[in-house]
Amino acid sequence: MRRAALLLLLLAGCEGARQDMYDQPRYKTYAASKLFEDGSSARPLPEGSVVHAQGAFAGTSSGQVGEAEVVQRQKAEAAQQMPYTVDMQLLKRGQDRYQIYCLPCHSPLGDGDGLVVRRGFPAPPSYHIDRLREAPDRHLYDVISHGYGIMYPYGDRVEPADRWAIVAYIRALQLSQHAPLDSVPADARAALAGAAR
Numbered sequence: 001m002r003r004a005a006l007l008l009l010l011l012a013g014c015e016g017a018r019q020d021m022y023d024q025p026r027y028k029t030y031a032a033s034k035l036f037e038d039g040s041s042a043r044p045l046p047e048g049s050v051v052h053a054q055g056a057f058a059g060t061s062s063g064q065v066g067e068a069e070v071v072q073r074q075k076a077e078a079a080q081q082m083p084y085t086v087d088m089q090l091l092k093r094g095q096d097r098y099q100i101y102c103l104p105c106h107s108p109l110g111d112g113d114g115l116v117v118r119r120g121f122p123a124p125p126s127y128h129i130d131r132l133r134e135a136p137d138r139h140l141y142d143v144i145s146h147g148y149g150i151m152y153p154y155g156d157r158v159e160p161a162d163r164w165a166i167v168a169y170i171r172a173l174q175l176s177q178h179a180p181l182d183s184v185p186a187d188a189r190a191a192l193a194g195a196a197r
């Protein structure tokens with residue numbers, strides 16, 4: 001009991017110290033000060049410099065996300081359909097994120113037969129059913145952001161841009177199981193017909 005009281009006292013001390021760090025004495029930029037000969041607390045800007053908030057610490061109060069990133073994120077969140085060019089780089093990123101976050105349930109192929117499901121978790125629908133093949137990109141994006149039925153949301157772990165990358169990858173998975181023959185290059189069709197036999 002005594003120990004608990006001591007711990008409380010110590011913790012209270014910590015909180016006090018933290019407040020002191022927030023409120024410590026500091027100068028506002030160019031406030032009067034004896035620090036430099038010209039009586040200012042900061043150095044004048046070099047001639048020709050342009051004042052502009054940018055880089056890793058601009059734009060947010062927490063200082064953890066840059067202004068440019070905030071704009072990118074808002075754009076990705078507002079997009080109603082795939083906002084990026086689907087190229088190899090985007091697909092690779094989508095594959096990478098898919099393998100981390102989705103594959104354990106949805107399986108490498110997307111047929112809903114992941115290891116977690118084999119251990120007893122309810123099976124998701126296959127991505128290769130007509131309804132999901134025809135579903136708009138934005139539906140897949142929303143499922144990642146907010147979850148769906150018993151599926152947990154991934155919005156707190158998967159950045160908006162990465163959600164779109166995953167959507168692109170799911171589209172590639174769907175195509176891999178349902179491509180019209182005439183979309184295959186002519187010289188590869190014969191091999192395909194051979195494999196199908």
Ligand code: HEC
Pocket residue numbers: 098101102103104105106116121122123124125132140143144148149150151152154158166
């Ligand atoms: C823990 C297992 C699990 C993980 C991980 C998971 N899902 Fe699901 N997902 C499910 C289940 C179960 C359903 C079916 C939910 C229902 O209908 O109640 C589902 C449904 C879906 C659907 C179909 C929605 C519809 O319209 O029927 C999509 C698309 C989907 N998930 C995408 C994803 C993506 C993308 C990821 C990775 C970011 C992911 N899921 C991660 C279990 C999971």
